Amino acid sequence: MIKFEGVTKTYGDFTAVDDVSFVAKPGRVTGFLGPNGAGKSTSMRIMVGLTPADRGKSTIGGLDYHAIPNPGRHVGVLLDASAQHAGRTGREVLVLTAMTMGLPDARVDEMLELVGLTETESKRRVKNYSLGMRQRLGLANSLMGDPSVLILDEPANGLDPAGIHWMRSLLRHYAERGGTVLLSSHLLHEVEMIADEMVLIGHGKIVAQGTKAELLHTAGTFVKAEELTRLHSALERAGIKASPSGDGGMRTEAEPIDVGRIAASESIVLTELRPAEGAGLEELFLELTGDHARENVDFEGAMA
Amino acid sequence: MSTTAAVPYGDTLDVSKTPDIPMARLVKVELRKMIDTKSGMWLLIAVAAITAVASTIFGFVGHNQDRTFGHFLGFAGTPQGFLLPVLGILLVTQEWGQRTGMVTFTLVPHRGRILAAKVYAAFLLAATAIVLAFAVALITTVLFGGTNRWSDFTPIDILKISVGQMAGMAQGFSYGLLLLISAAAIVTYFVLPQVLSILANVIPFLSDKAAWIDFGTAQQRLFNFGDGNLSGKEWSQLLVTGAFWVALPFVIGLWRMLRAEVK
């Protein structure tokens, strides 16, 4: 279990992590989601003692990270897949980690196999690795000590869709065995795919947290129509407010059946009508990334 | 009595069966880091090769009366004197320059322990180099020595060359720890003494007191083999300059390293 209690980190008068509290539970994959610069990496560095916090407490399994003997055997960490000596071979990177933890070389081969790096690839120098290969290497490195807690910073970055799928089943499996997984991402759909729990962070503050089901469940309707502008006016006349969402659609607080009735009475052809699952989260996330304004332009385009 | 079911891990970590990482293992890892990259390995090969080649060339071209053990030792030791400090610098700076520190200091969150392991590794490397220099000097003296080949050997030379090489290694290490960037540390290491000697040319005080100010000047007699022990004053000059050029940058670098963010 990873526990963050009121953790704050400032750089000069800029607060990178602002009174952050959350828990990542065993048996669950917790997604740490936020736009670039939200404070995810800083929080994760604080968790493993690379960056000192100014206030608050961070513990793993009830212990201060520094109090964990041979921490690689308990906590697997991947903070930056590119932070490796470019002149070492992938295999050598893993051998150094295994040696430090007191594990036999055979464990290195097991990990290479687990992450799908071939023997030839493992003998290449890291400078010749693609980002995806570095992520796999970093993941192998973090799993080396068979830890019960995993802390991964943007592990899906640079992976192809098949790679993301592979990582998802790897982490699912790991959590099912009781492991704690905390992974960060700046992409909502990535976290949606992999995580059970979500912690949303923006400008250093937690803005939402809960299970994926809780966060994705929002009342309301998503609708697309042939004549979107006419539907928009019809809804407005009925006192239903609608706002642009996705590409060429709208979202309203009303139930699908009410929207459907209005469309039918006005003889407007609907191309899509469904409960607006996750739209709330998406909007919250867009707000954080500051992309909201651009969405409005898209809507106007769709209305024209 | 009963074993808990399905979930093998609880909310707390059970670390009772996990021993700490022993220091000897950390030293072994640090030594390995010096030879597992192309740059590190070539530097070590260069040290060994230049040591052997320089002595052999001298064996062929040196005058009979010069081909003594003391001179051979000088030829074996001088190239090492240049390269050991670079080795010391790289031992520290690679964790920052290549950012491997993010993994190193996560696996061993006690930075002082990693630094200690690096210090031991540095001294083991320097000790190996010293033994190598002696071995090369012995062999080349036997093979190429002149008429009075052993005339200038005194046991105190063993101490002198050891102190000299260790000091160079330590100075490089300290510069690396202070600056954390390979290029900056290497340039500073080689350029600073030049700047000092230029200054000494224009400021008489500096040249008069050079042995009390410049670490290199204070070390000169360590590499004059066959002319006996240093005087008490000369040892003091070594201590004073060593405190300023080795211990001080080390302490400042250590202070910063223990506090700074690793990223």
Ligand SMILES: Nc1ncnc2c1ncn2[C@@H]1O[C@H](COP(=O)(O)OP(=O)(O)O)[C@@H](O)[C@H]1O
């Ligand atoms: N050493 C530093 N000095 C000043 N600002 C920093 C420093 N490190 C990080 N920051 C700032 O803190 C914020 C959070 O960064 P980070 O944790 O890397 O975000 P994320 O990983 O969520 O993209 C960013 O605005 C970043 O510029």
Ligand SMILES: [Mg+2]
């Ligand atoms: Mg980041």
